[in-house]
Amino acid sequence: MESGERLTATSPTEIKTDEDLLGPGAKPGTVPTDLEQATGLERLEILGKMEGIDVFDMRPLDASRKGTLDNPVMVRSAGEEQYAGCTGVPADSHNVVWLRMDRQRPVERCPECGSVYKMEYVGPQDDGHGHGHHHGFEEPKTFADYVKPEYW
The missing domain is CATH 2.60.260.40 (q5lls5 like domains)
Incomplete structure (x- = not known):
């Protein structure tokens, strides 16, 4: 491995952090494959398909x-x-x-x-920091909001 080069996950089981979902890119002078250039959820999906796993x-x-x-x-x-x-x-x-x-x-x-x-x-x-909330967005009320809880 050359200096500055990093290992990337080649299997869904190897993914531990967001960094593992960054593809290595193509070697200079070549056109990257989907696997080489894919990042994030797209890379996760490709890695899963390679192992027969439908991640979604x-x-x-x-x-x-x-x-x-x-x-x-x-x-x-x-x-x-x-x-x-x-x-x-x-x-x-x-x-x-x-x-x-x-x-x-x-x-x-x-x-x-x-x-x-x-x-x-x-x-x-939840990580306890309030992430995942819609930062002040409130879903509009519908008739369902007025149904007694015991009927849910």
Whole structure:
């Protein structure tokens, strides 16, 4: 290894810090490959695909049943919010209705068919410094904000 050159992660299991998601770039006079030039989440996705891992879990949601409050359709999310498209039960029985869930309000019900979805947060735990909050942004109120908590 030459002076100033750094090692970069070549597998998702080797990623420990944000620095590990920086590609090495191309050697002078060559055109970089996607793997050499990719950084951040794109690099994580490429490294995962190379090992057969779908890091973003892009499988379709369970459309074999209608979600209920007691047994919602689970939607995994590594971020603060997640959108899910409902097409009804059975699948494709109505046009796509996009539902928004977040960590403060993880449950949503499709207004078309009534199927219930719940976001399961799988991202990093809070660091205690208030990161991940929307710095003063407050979600507009809807009728759902006035439903008694026992009905949630």
